[in-house]
Amino acid sequence: MLRDERGMTLTELMVTTVIMVVVTLGIYSAFEYAIFNYNYLEGRAVVQQEGRTAVDLMSRYVRMSETLVDGVGNDLTIQADADDDTQWETIRFYVVGTTLFMDYTDNAVVTTRRLVDNVRNVDVFTYFDSNGAVITDQYERPTKTKRVTMKLVVDDNPNQPLGALTLKTAVEMRNRQ
Ligand SMILES: [Ca+2]
Numbered sequence: 181m182l183r184d185e186r187g188m189t190l191t192e193l194m195v196t197t198v199i200m201v202v203v204t205l206g207i208y209s210a211f212e213y214a215i216f217n218y219n220y221l222e223g224r225a226v227v228q229q230e231g232r233t234a235v236d237l238m239s240r241y242v243r244m245s246e247t248l249v250d251g252v253g254n255d256l257t258i259q260a261d262a263d264d265d266t267q268w269e270t271i272r273f274y275v276v277g278t279t280l281f282m283d284y285t286d287n288a289v290v291t292t293r294r295l296v297d298n299v300r301n302v303d304v305f306t307y308f309d310s311n312g313a314v315i316t317d318q319y320e321r322p323t324k325t326k327r328v329t330m331k332l333v334v335d336d337n338p339n340q341p342l343g344a345l346t347l348k349t350a351v352e353m354r355n356r357q
C-alpha cells in the first residue's frame with residue numbers, strides 16, 4: 181500500500197479515531213462516576229452534619245426545659261427560658277414529610293428553622309418515666325416524663341448503597357416542674 185511516511189492510511193486513521201472515542205468515553209464515564217460519588221458522599225456528609233446539629237440542638241433545649249407541653253412520636257413541645265430573660269420561650273420540634281423543623285416562640289413571635297431533611301423515622305422521641313419505663317399514653321407524658329431519647333434516622337438517598345445513619349441521644353429532664 182502506498183503511504184506517506186509521515187501520514188496514516190485511512191484504515192489507520194479510522195482505527196485511531198475509534199480508539200480515541202473509546203478512550204474519551206472511558207475517561208468521561210470515569211469522570212462522571214467520580215462526580216456522582218463526590219456528590220453522593222457530600223450529600224451524605226451534609227445530612228450527617230445537619231442531623232448531628234439537630235440532635236445537639238434538641239437535647240440542649242430539652243435538657244433546660246421547665247415543662248413538657250406535648251409529646252408524640254415526632255412532635256415535641258417544651259418550654260424553657262432559652263434566652264435567660266426570666267420568661268419562658270416555647271420550642272417545638274416536629275417532622276413534616278421528611279424534614280425536621282424547630283419553631284421557637286419568644287413573646288408570641290414564632291421563628292421557624294429547618295434543621296435537617298431526609299428524616300426517615302417516625303419515632304424521633306421516646307418518653308420514659310422515673311422508673312425507666314416507656315410512657316405509651318401521650319397524655320401522661322407532660323407530667324410523668326423524666327427522660328427523653330431522641331433518634332434521627334437520616335438517609336439522603338435511600339436507593340444508594342450507603343445505609344441510613346442513626347443519630348441518638350438521651351436527655352434527663354432535670355428542670356421539669
Ligand atoms: Ca426566656
Ligand SMILES: [Ca+2]
Pocket residue numbers: 263265267268269286287
Ligand atoms: Ca425571650
